[in-house]
Amino acid sequence: MTEKTLSNISSEENLRLLVEGKLPYEEVKKLIRMDVKDEDRFWKYLRILQARVPWGDKILLRIGDHLYIVLNAGNQRVVKCDCGHEFGDYRQNWKLNALLHVRKTPEEFLEIRPIGFASPDHEMAEVREFYCPGCVTQLAVEVVPHGYPFLFEMLPDLDTFYRDILGQPLPGGSTDKEPLADKSAELTSTWAAGQQDRQGGEQ
Numbered sequence: 650m651t652e653k654t655l656s657n658i659s660s661e662e663n664l665r666l667l668v669e670g671k672l673p674y675e676e677v678k679k680l681i682r683m684d685v686k687d688e689d690r691f692w693k694y695l696r697i698l699q700a701r702v703p704w705g706d707k708i709l710l711r712i713g714d715h716l717y718i719v720l721n722a723g724n725q726r727v728v729k730c731d732c733g734h735e736f737g738d739y740r741q742n743w744k745l746n747a748l749l750h751v752r753k754t755p756e757e758f759l760e761i762r763p764i765g766f767a768s769p770d771h772e773m774a775e776v777r778e779f780y781c782p783g784c785v786t787q788l789a790v791e792v793v794p795h796g797y798p799f800l801f802e803m804l805p806d807l808d809t810f811y812r813d814i815l816g817q818p819l820p821g822g823s824t825d826k827e828p829l830a831d832k833s834a835e836l837t838s839t840w841a842a843g844q845q846d847r848q849g850g851e852q
């Protein structure tokens with residue numbers, strides 16, 4: 650395969666069509682089967698994503714159909730919906746700040762899984778649907794045992810990825826003093842503290 654053919658297959662236009670789900674399958678297969686991937690593909694991908702959102706915060710990584718980790722105006726790495734709603738620090742599970750609908754009964758399961766035997770066992774599991782408070786788009790669905798903590802689907806090591814894989818370290822990255830860690834409990838502990846304050850006030 651010549652260099653020219655390679656660059657045609659992985660052109661920014663083709664990648665844009667891929668992101669939009671419009672690239673013909675034959676072309677998708679060629680992209681997948683390239684022996685040597687184009688080194689700047691991630692940067693092309695980011696440019697395509699950036700052009701599709703209505704805000705200017707720099708996208709660092711896409712983590713879902715509608716969700717991105719961005720560097721916001723306050724220079725913080727936060728999870729942001731394509732509508733512009735911010736969910737907070739990317740090291741805290743964004744689901745904790747989403748709208749939640751829980752299905753627990755067989756009747757509620759049948760509304761989304763019309764074939765009864767293919768539904769989860771309602772005595773064992775529940776269906777959780779997470780929606781954006783800004784645009785009410787459904788962002789995730791999880792089927793888990795009752796009481797199970799929200800699944801934290803993605804906590805990427807952005808600094809290692811940008812530094813070691815892309816060769817362009819991000820400013821203000823994690824340090825040995827404060828290594829990358831799940832900080833969801835910091836958020837829920839503020840809720841618990843608020844609860845205690847309220848209880849204290851009622852006494």
Ligand SMILES: [Zn+2]
Binds near residue numbers: 734783
């Ligand atoms: Zn949204």
